[in-house]
Amino acid sequence: MFIALSQFTVMPGMGDEVLNAFLSRPHLVDNAPGYKKMEVLRPQNNSDEFWLMTWWVDERSYSDWHHSHAYRESHNLMPKGLKLVPGTSKVTFLEKVCE
Secondary structure, X not given: OEEEEEEEEEOOOOHHHHHHHHHOXXXXXXXXXXXXXXXXXXXXXXXXXXXXXXXXXXXXXXXXXHOOHHHHHHOOOOOOOXXXXXXXXXXXXXXXXXX
16 A cells, blocks of 8 residues: 655644545545545644645556646645745655554
């Protein structure tokens, strides 16, 4: 199993807007080939930081999704004018070893 972990911090005060965007997301990824699940997490001590974890059958499935029109469309509900704190964006690729 392939897991993509995206971490980012939005400008102060925008965390709740981003949270609401995730809560009302269009679920376009749900039908992507190879997609398993997604979790969106926030550290308790920083409501402007987000960790987005998606689970995939393999890296190819993730890559196909990431380069698709549906991927771009899935971000349309993010707040207009959303700005990230410079230097806080990070993507880590993981493999599931065991449960």
